[in-house]
Structure formats: C-alpha cells, structure tokens
Amino acid sequence: MKQLIFGIFILLLSFVGRSQSDENPVIWSHEVNKISDTEFELIIKGDIHEGWHVYSQFTDEGGALPSEFKFFEVDKDYALVGDTKESATVKEFSDIFEVEETFFKEEAIFTQRIKLLNPEIKQVKVNLFYQVCKEVCIPADIDFVFSLDGSKAVTETLALDEKSKMLTANLKLDLKNKALLSQGQENIGSGSNLWVIFALGFLGGLIALLTPCVFPMIPLTVSFFTKHSEKKSKGIANALLYGFFIVLIYFLLSLPFHLFDSVDSQILNTIATNVWLNLAFFAIFIFFAFSFFGYYELTLPSSWANKMDAASSKIGGALGIFFMAVTLAIVSFSCTGPILGGLLGGTTLAEGDVATNLSAGMTGFGVALAFPFALFALFPAWLNSLPKSGGWMTTVKVVLGFLEIALALKFLSNADLVGHWGILKREVFIGIWILIGILITLYLFGVFKFPHDSPKGKLSIGRKAVGVVSAAFSLYLILGLTGISNLKLLSGFPPPEFYSVFEKESDCPLGIDCFKDFETGLAYAKEQEKPILLDFTGWACVNCRKMEENVWSEPDVYQILKNDYVLISLYVDDRKELPEAEQFTFQYDSGRTKRIGNIAQKWGTFQDVNFNAVSQPFYVLLSPDLEVLNTAIQNTDADTYRTWLQEGLRNYEGKGFSSNP
Known part of the structure; x- marks a missing residue:
C-alpha cells in the first residue's frame, strides 16, 4: 500500500512540475525516409538534456508513464508495418514503485514503418505522449506532421493552418480601457488566504496530537530532554530545538512543489480539477479512513525509523536532535499520514498557488505538533495534568476515519462534476453526509464499535458532547436537504443547487x-x-x-x-x-x-x-x-x-x- 501513496505523490509532483519554460528538457526533431513509392519510414529523435531521462514504450506497468504514440488516420490512409522500434535503453530498478523501469538517456529515437493505402495523401500526423524525469517527472505531448512529398517536415506547433490562425485571433479580445482592469488585480491572491490555510494546518496538527501515535510521545520525549541534560536550561533548549526541527521537517516536505519557478499558467486549475487526480484522492482518502477504523496499519518502512534513531544516538548534539525529530515524523506516520493527505488535498481546492498554500499548511501542522514539546519542556510540572493514554484516542481515530470519508466524497464530486457523469448529484452527496453524521453519532453513543475499540464502558462527557454535535449537524443537513433551511455554512462543498436529481429550469x-x-x-x-x-x-x-x-x-x-x-x-x-x-x-x-x-x-x-x-x-x-x-x-x-x-x-x-x- 505504501507504494500507492508514493506513486500518487510522484504523480502530483509531475503535475506541479510541468513547465512551459523556454528550456525544454527534450528537443525533438523528425524526418522521413522513403523506402518505395508506397512505403516510408517515420523517424522521431529526442535530444535529452543531461540528468533527464524519457521512458520507453515498454517500461513495466506500475512505474512511471510509458511513451505512447497516436497515429492519425491509420488504417484509412496508411497501415503500420510492425511495431514502433526504439533506440538503446537503460533498465533500472525503482525503489519507489518497486518495478524495473526502462528509459532513454541523452537520446531517444523512435522508428515506425508505414505503407500507404491512399496514394494521394501527402502528410502523416503523429502524436507522442511521453514523460521526462529528473528530480520530478513532467508529462508532455507533441504533434508531428511528416511530409511525404519531399518537402521539409515541420511540427504542427510551428506551422499553424488557416483555421488555427483564425481561431487564435478570435480568442484574443481587443479590450478598451484595459488599464482599469489591471488595477483591480493588485489585491487578487492576497496573503489572507495563507493565514486561513496555516490555521487549518495548525488545527490538523492539534488533532494529530490526540492520536495514539503522537500523544504518548509527549511525556516520554519531554522527560528525556529534561532528565538527561546536565542543566535544566540545557534540557529546555534541546526540547525547543526539537520542536523547531519538527516544524522544519514538515515545511521541507512541501519544498518539492517549489522546484520550478515557471509553470504552465493553467497548471493550478489542472491539479484541482483533473478527473483522474480527484479520483486518486478519493481512493487514497477511503484507504486512509479504513486504516483509522483499525483494519490495517499505514506505516513507513520500520528500517527508516531504526536508521534515524541510530543516527540520533550516534551523532548527538543538534544534528542528533534533528534525527530524533525525523524519527518522530516516521513512527507517527500511521496517524499523521491521513491528516497530511487531507491537507495536501485541501490545498488543491484552495485559491492561490498550490506550493505556497501547501507550505503554509505544512508549517501550521508542524507548529501545532511541536508546540506541546516546547510548552511542557518549559513547564514540566504540567505533564501531570495531561490525560492518560487510553481508549479515547482510538475514538478520535475512528471519528477522523468518518471525516476522511466525508472529505473523500468532495473529490469524487469534483470528478463527477467535471466529467458530467451525473452520479453524485447534490441530494445524493448531502444524503451520504447525513448517513456519515448519523454513523458518527451512533458510534459515539456506543451503538456499535470497530475491531480495535476497547470493551464498552461508561461514556465520557466529551464523547457524549461530540455525539450531540454530530447529531445536530446531521439534523442541519436534513433540514437543508428538505428545503426547510439553507446550507450556506457548507457553501462550496456540496454540488451546486442546479446539479440536482430533480429537473431544473436552468443549469445556471x-x-x-x-x-x-x-x-x-x-x-x-x-x-x-x-x-x-x-x-x-x-x-x-x-x-x-x-x-x-x-x-x-x-x-x-x-x-x-x-x-x-x-x-x-x-x-x-x-x-x-x-x-x-x-x-x-x-x-x-x-x-x-x-x-x-x-x-x-x-x-x-x-x-x-x-x-x-x-x-x-x-x-x-x-x-x-x-x-x-x-x-x-x-x-x-x-x-x-x-x-x-x-x-x-x-x-x-x-x-x-x-x-x-
């Protein structure tokens, strides 16, 4: 399962890293060899920049995306003779995808032989989809037009037909008083949204503190620093440094999204609305939810934690404390991973730059996670006031599992709306949320339990209070669904009102x-x-x-x-x-x-x-x-x-x- 998570993360990086800068990692060219009056050899050559590589058509499934060709008017104007041949490739095992990948370095050459069925055709159009990778992967595609009459072949991206010229001109407006328009964009995308995302990340970190992977670590870690230091001030300083490193680590996790200074102007919208990416988020969140329900554990390789822990003991000092913070991030992943996944998904729905939003959210998450370690190091006597670990933390995880499912539906809804499938209309979406709210209420009042729950006992006041809130929220949804009240508090999350199971006069x-x-x-x-x-x-x-x-x-x-x-x-x-x-x-x-x-x-x-x-x-x-x-x-x-x-x-x-x- 961990390979799935890493695979999706790499795909996310590929979307964010897609660049339209002038320096393309692959420079493509193509030519035609005439074999006879009816047979031709189409050759596509890519010069790959140093350090980059392009994947073969035949790289193993489960890894990076293979190169794919689309031949237009094939079997109508011409037939393919054999498969598309490739130049020499390199094979290398991917630790992330755990498959052997096949790719080109420095140069990629593809050759396809064709036989004409229509002797009148003068051109053959071919589309190549490929993925070029370095630290990140960039999916791209390009059209080639092969001239068969001896004239110089050109790519379609350099020679526009008359229709394209006309429609390009039509898409450009001759706006008057355009300077007034730009004045209104001075405050667009202001930093206020970043504080909201930071606050949401901070809230996610506070929730993560209540999980069984993190909460028991607080007194153990603080006690380690305060008791194993020669001076009290030294112990406090180490604990504060530990907290700083926690914040730093979660901030660093967002940096891959800043690798490219220039991206396609539409890439942010592509991330937020891509059907397959939204479906991937939906699947991941459902996967996270069932891990919170206790059916399986979502963990990173234990060897990672062991290596970090050994490094912290061996090195010591500030660097050793840094490795201790890394160890915490790894061992707590089964609880923090789903919450971080929600944060990652949420940034794609927010207004503004995805990478900046993610950095703000991850920093907020790290601050909340680090806060108690610093606080209790300053006031160690307060440790006695902490509630003891127990079944209540399992309850927190289960409730989070239900919330993960509710959030997963938002991504399924996005895919449904963009794809116009009509399977998750507004009433269906709200109805499922009502069901989730009722299930949370029944769970909190002990009507049913999950495999890893403690034996039934007396319900705490806190559990009853959250159960009442859940019941009230379900009632609010029911009143909104029946039209008795509006659902303005949830504006933007359910599908729009005109996307309804009932026939509407207008879809505006x-x-x-x-x-x-x-x-x-x-x-x-x-x-x-x-x-x-x-x-x-x-x-x-x-x-x-x-x-x-x-x-x-x-x-x-x-x-x-x-x-x-x-x-x-x-x-x-x-x-x-x-x-x-x-x-x-x-x-x-x-x-x-x-x-x-x-x-x-x-x-x-x-x-x-x-x-x-x-x-x-x-x-x-x-x-x-x-x-x-x-x-x-x-x-x-x-x-x-x-x-x-x-x-x-x-x-x-x-x-x-x-x-x-």
Missing part, C-alpha cells in the same frame, strides 16, 4: 439566465444593449459556489444580476471535448503554441491571454463593444460586490452607452 447559478459561450453572450448583449458580467468559474470551484450561494443570492445583488447584466459563465475546468471544427492550435504572441481540444483549454486560455489571470472565481464587467467598466474582482462580501456592480452600471451609462433595464 440561482436560475439566472446565462450563456456558456462568449461569442453567443456577446451577441445577445449587443442586441439587448446591456453590459456583460463575465464570470470565469468552474464545476469544481469551491469559492465560486460560495460567491453564488452567499453573495449572488442576496436579494438586491440577485436583482442586479438578473435584470441589468448579461451573465456569461465560462467554465475553465470543463473537460468536454470541443467539436472537431472548433479544435485548433493556439499561438501565443511569443510564438509558443498550445493545443485547444476541450472547453477547459479554450476558456482557460481565453482568461489567461485577455485578463492575465488564471484563478476562479474571476469577474469582469464589459460593455458590448469590449470596454472595461470596472476593476476585476474575485472573492468578496455582498456589500463590496453590490457596490462594484453598481459602479459598473454607472460607468456604462456615463460613457454614453444606451441601456435597456
């Missing part, structure tokens, strides 16, 4: 008429002579749901949106494929190209290119002739949002635009 937020295509919405705005509210949103965007359910639902805000603006909602995480006629290769001003094949790629690129922003929600006010009417805005309160909308209306009318309220 709050039933407001909206357009999901910019050109269509723009044409309607011109016809109605109304300003545009451009809403960059996402199916799996938590903050978007919070704005819609807490701010847009305010009566006066709702009336403005419904009556005075044309709402254009562009979903930047919608993986639905575009019709073939609308798929194209977009070219940036720098010359770099990007394939636009689905809705997410289209509107994500549209937002990035025109508004220099990639986060959601992101709101822009435009006139029908593309005049920017106000600063851009993101998460805010109802009063600020109302004022912002009203200012946009005044600017629209003040510039001489007509209006049909």
Whole structure:
C-alpha cells in the first residue's frame, strides 16, 4: 500500500512540475525516409538534456508513464508495418514503485514503418505522449506532421493552418480601457488566504496530537530532554530545538512543489480539477479512513525509523536532535499520514498557488505538533495534568476515519462534476453526509464499535458532547436537504443547487439566465444593449459556489444580476471535448503554441491571454463593444460586490452607452 501513496505523490509532483519554460528538457526533431513509392519510414529523435531521462514504450506497468504514440488516420490512409522500434535503453530498478523501469538517456529515437493505402495523401500526423524525469517527472505531448512529398517536415506547433490562425485571433479580445482592469488585480491572491490555510494546518496538527501515535510521545520525549541534560536550561533548549526541527521537517516536505519557478499558467486549475487526480484522492482518502477504523496499519518502512534513531544516538548534539525529530515524523506516520493527505488535498481546492498554500499548511501542522514539546519542556510540572493514554484516542481515530470519508466524497464530486457523469448529484452527496453524521453519532453513543475499540464502558462527557454535535449537524443537513433551511455554512462543498436529481429550469447559478459561450453572450448583449458580467468559474470551484450561494443570492445583488447584466459563465475546468471544427492550435504572441481540444483549454486560455489571470472565481464587467467598466474582482462580501456592480452600471451609462433595464 505504501507504494500507492508514493506513486500518487510522484504523480502530483509531475503535475506541479510541468513547465512551459523556454528550456525544454527534450528537443525533438523528425524526418522521413522513403523506402518505395508506397512505403516510408517515420523517424522521431529526442535530444535529452543531461540528468533527464524519457521512458520507453515498454517500461513495466506500475512505474512511471510509458511513451505512447497516436497515429492519425491509420488504417484509412496508411497501415503500420510492425511495431514502433526504439533506440538503446537503460533498465533500472525503482525503489519507489518497486518495478524495473526502462528509459532513454541523452537520446531517444523512435522508428515506425508505414505503407500507404491512399496514394494521394501527402502528410502523416503523429502524436507522442511521453514523460521526462529528473528530480520530478513532467508529462508532455507533441504533434508531428511528416511530409511525404519531399518537402521539409515541420511540427504542427510551428506551422499553424488557416483555421488555427483564425481561431487564435478570435480568442484574443481587443479590450478598451484595459488599464482599469489591471488595477483591480493588485489585491487578487492576497496573503489572507495563507493565514486561513496555516490555521487549518495548525488545527490538523492539534488533532494529530490526540492520536495514539503522537500523544504518548509527549511525556516520554519531554522527560528525556529534561532528565538527561546536565542543566535544566540545557534540557529546555534541546526540547525547543526539537520542536523547531519538527516544524522544519514538515515545511521541507512541501519544498518539492517549489522546484520550478515557471509553470504552465493553467497548471493550478489542472491539479484541482483533473478527473483522474480527484479520483486518486478519493481512493487514497477511503484507504486512509479504513486504516483509522483499525483494519490495517499505514506505516513507513520500520528500517527508516531504526536508521534515524541510530543516527540520533550516534551523532548527538543538534544534528542528533534533528534525527530524533525525523524519527518522530516516521513512527507517527500511521496517524499523521491521513491528516497530511487531507491537507495536501485541501490545498488543491484552495485559491492561490498550490506550493505556497501547501507550505503554509505544512508549517501550521508542524507548529501545532511541536508546540506541546516546547510548552511542557518549559513547564514540566504540567505533564501531570495531561490525560492518560487510553481508549479515547482510538475514538478520535475512528471519528477522523468518518471525516476522511466525508472529505473523500468532495473529490469524487469534483470528478463527477467535471466529467458530467451525473452520479453524485447534490441530494445524493448531502444524503451520504447525513448517513456519515448519523454513523458518527451512533458510534459515539456506543451503538456499535470497530475491531480495535476497547470493551464498552461508561461514556465520557466529551464523547457524549461530540455525539450531540454530530447529531445536530446531521439534523442541519436534513433540514437543508428538505428545503426547510439553507446550507450556506457548507457553501462550496456540496454540488451546486442546479446539479440536482430533480429537473431544473436552468443549469445556471440561482436560475439566472446565462450563456456558456462568449461569442453567443456577446451577441445577445449587443442586441439587448446591456453590459456583460463575465464570470470565469468552474464545476469544481469551491469559492465560486460560495460567491453564488452567499453573495449572488442576496436579494438586491440577485436583482442586479438578473435584470441589468448579461451573465456569461465560462467554465475553465470543463473537460468536454470541443467539436472537431472548433479544435485548433493556439499561438501565443511569443510564438509558443498550445493545443485547444476541450472547453477547459479554450476558456482557460481565453482568461489567461485577455485578463492575465488564471484563478476562479474571476469577474469582469464589459460593455458590448469590449470596454472595461470596472476593476476585476474575485472573492468578496455582498456589500463590496453590490457596490462594484453598481459602479459598473454607472460607468456604462456615463460613457454614453444606451441601456435597456
């Protein structure tokens, strides 16, 4: 099971590490050898930078991703003769995946022979998906166009067809008064969100302290420092240093996410909304939950802890204390791992930079975990007031297991929303949460127990109190599900209200008429002579749901949106494929190209290119002739949002635009 966890972590690094910088780790070229009038040899060559390697087509399953080829119009215009051949490869055992991997170093050459079925064709298009790795792995793909008529072969990324040129131009707006737009982005992505994530990480660390893997270590460790030091002050200093190293270790765990200074502008959205990544999170959280229920132990290799412990004893001093802190992190992993997994998953749902969010959360977690070691070293007499270890810690783990399942559903919901599967509608999601709340209540009141629970005894006041809270929360969900009350406290976590098992008149937020295509919405705005509210949103965007359910639902805000603006909602995480006629290769001003094949790629690129922003929600006010009417805005309160909308209306009318309220 540990290989699964490490494998997912490496995949996460690959998503975060994907770079669109000018220095590509692999420089690709290709050529054609004519064998006869009907047979050709297609050759693709990659020059791999020093230290990097590209995986073979035939690397063992269970490891890194193999190279894969897609031949367009195969068996229609031409047939493949044999398999795609490779140049020399290297085999090496992976300690992480525990499989033998096959890869190229310095150079990769692929050769494929083809036989024409249609003698009229002049070009063959091939797509290569590959993974290039160093400290992290970067998945990428590239299209090649082989010319069979003797002309120089070029990659599609360097030669745009007329359709791509036209659609590239269409995606770029000629905005007027664009300087006003940039003024509104000064406070976007401010540091306030980091303090929230730090606080959540701190809360996670406090919860981890109550688990049986950590709690018994507090008096043992503090006593070791205070009793095995020549001076009391020395013991306190060592304990404080121990606490500092705990914080440092958990901060260091987030550093791999900072390896690349330049990433694809859409990578954060990709992480948060990728269907398979969300399904992986769902599976991991379910796996974590059952470890908390006591069905198995989630541990790192015991040899790691033994080596760290031996190093701390042998080295001594500050470095020895550091290894003691590493030992604590390893031996407590069975309890802290699932909580850290929740923190890692939670950062993908939060607004802002994933790596920075994760560093803030991991630092908060480490501070909470280190706090009691420093506190009780300063005041060792307080150790006597600590509750004794016992069955209550098992109860904490079980409750955490139920909470892990509840959080896992959020990631399954993200995949369901982005994939448009329709299997986890709002009522189903809330219904499962109600069931989880009821099960927690029944467990806490002793109706049932798990394999590692202590024999039934008298229920503590704390256990009863948490049981009452759980029952109250379940009742709150039931009232919200039946429509008796709203669920504003949970805005953003359940699916949106229009994603319902019951047929809705509109699939737009709050039933407001909206357009999901910019050109269509723009044409309607011109016809109605109304300003545009451009809403960059996402199916799996938590903050978007919070704005819609807490701010847009305010009566006066709702009336403005419904009556005075044309709402254009562009979903930047919608993986639905575009019709073939609308798929194209977009070219940036720098010359770099990007394939636009689905809705997410289209509107994500549209937002990035025109508004220099990639986060959601992101709101822009435009006139029908593309005049920017106000600063851009993101998460805010109802009063600020109302004022912002009203200012946009005044600017629209003040510039001489007509209006049909």
